[in-house]
Amino acid sequence: MKLSDIKKKFSVKTTGEPKNLSLTDEQYRRLLLLMSLGQRTLVRSDEETEIGLADIEQHVQSFSEKFNSTDLVSYGIETDMYFDSESLYDKTSEIIDYYRDLVFIGELANRLAARDIKVQGKTKKEIDIEELGRIQEHYFEEFDNNDVKNLRLIKQDSSFH
Secondary structure (H helix, E strand, C coil), rough: CHHHHHHHHHHCCCCCCCCCCCCCCHHHHHHHHHHHHHHHHCCCCCCCCCCHHHHHHHHHCCCCCCCCCCCCEEEECCCCCEEECCHHCCCHHHHHHHHHHHHHHHHHHHHHHHHHHHCCCCCCCHCCHHHHHHHHHHHHHHEEEHCCCCCCCCCCCCCCC
């Protein structure tokens, strides 16, 4: 899917009659965290691309004083825009890093287990799901205990392609 397609799919239309939404201070703080996670996940950090959500983000962040959350939202006088405070940015970064590690380790364990089954010469139909699970669990334990410290690449031939 192209970025332009994503923009079309997720763009926010700001027409219509506004509705009220009641939130506690804590619910508002969690909403800010959720918005920051979504924005940082959908918008590539190396580009100033928007996917049509900035208007709703600005609107929600504009209520930070009312919800006693100015520690999570900063305001740029020069830009006349709200943005995540350093505190919110750090919390979001911590969650994103944790999630990326989980996905990486999970994918690595799954691929290594599938490779080990394939090395045994078994076809997809012959794979015992319990055996695959045991092999995956072995890798999960290894990564839990040692991260990737013991992971080594061994070339099968004299060059990488």
